[in-house]
Amino acid sequence: xxxxxxxxxxxxxxxxxxxxxxxxxxxxxxxxxxxxxxxxxxxxxxxxxxxxxxxxxxxxxxxxxxxxxxxxxxxxxxxxxxxxxxxxxxxxxxxxxxxxxxxxxxxxxxxxxxxxxxxxxxxxxxxxxxxxx
Numbered sequence: 001x002x003x004x005x006x007x008x009x010x011x012x013x014x015x016x017x018x019x020x021x022x023x024x025x026x027x028x029x030x031x032x033x034x035x036x037x038x039x040x041x042x043x044x045x046x047x048x049x050x051x052x053x054x055x056x057x058x059x060x061x062x063x064x065x066x067x068x069x070x071x072x073x074x075x076x077x078x079x080x081x082x083x084x085x086x087x088x089x090x091x092x093x094x095x096x097x098x099x100x101x102x103x104x105x106x107x108x109x110x111x112x113x114x115x116x117x118x119x120x121x122x123x124x125x126x127x128x129x130x131x132x133x
Contacts, residue, residue, distance in 0.1 A: 004075040004117030013068035013076055017133060023060040065131050077117035092131045098122040
């Protein structure tokens, strides 16, 4: 979904800071492909916070750092953020990969990837944003 689209606009494009310090370590402890099970279920099968709590798993804590739909000088018009990098001075770099400026045309071919907000072809772009950590 694209930020700023007039029909079916994106509603969630956020960057979070996570804290691992109080979280349960659910990494595979030598069980190979089977992984850890909690009451016979994988972590993915626990479904939600209630399931994690019942299994005694404390998830990471998270804090929102940036809302790409609200905290930039203009709405982030792309369908997805492709990469993030944190530079010295708490500068967050958000990269957009334009998918070569094309999308599937639905007929085994390609069409130009037009951003609904700008009505222009999508291009590679870097956004530099000072954040508070």
